[in-house]
Amino acid sequence: MSTSILKSLTFVPQPKPSTDPLMIKRERMIARLEDQKKLLADPTYQRRIKRWEKTEGGEKVLVEKPLRTSKWWQQDQSGVYVMTVKVGSKRIEFEKGKAAIVVGPLEKLPTVIDTLIKAVRTGELDSQLSEGKGPRPVSGRKAA
Template identity: 30%
Template structure:
């Protein structure tokens, strides 16, 4: 028993759910990670896909789980001047970084990957919580129609 006495004992309860802010952060971080992987694959000339499981009924009515590729759309595009512009999306809504500023401009694919990694770090640090909250509210409002 003397061995256990050397440890600090506390009364603790595991949380059953994570806070909504943290849930939205994690959701956006996962999507940014997908974009980073997509940008890396695009730079190297390859493709990036994520496998997803879907439950369907077959002809007999039995349910089966099948695996298929999830469609990932890239968040960047080439502007008229040849520079790459990157939008960050939460659902179908584009996040606004500053008043009227919705895109990040980069010159090359390497800079695109670095910009995505910087954004991922900012999301994890909670710097974009207000913008994520606004985009989340706009997405939720679309379902209430």
């Protein structure tokens, strides 16, 4: 086997995936914002999730299911679109008592979503993301 092609590449050890909870929340938020863009382009869009489920015989199998994606935007009384951002089931407050972003016409929504994605990537929403609950405790285990 000839290795002249592989010699043109530089090899390094594989980086470890991040276990920082804040980084995981950022990536999850970006994925949800991307879902909103897909939902805007296709109103029938449903996010697909994979879960382990037990069959009647007691065997565990990996099942892929659709998960309904709710819209984070709506039209207000004046006809202008506004968008809210959720962490879990809770809306983020950007300023005291202000949890909605004015979008304007619906055509501007992708731009607003892209701006929010940039803000998440640069860490501007870290305080709001870290306000959420931590990981759920594993059931069946007692705290020491």
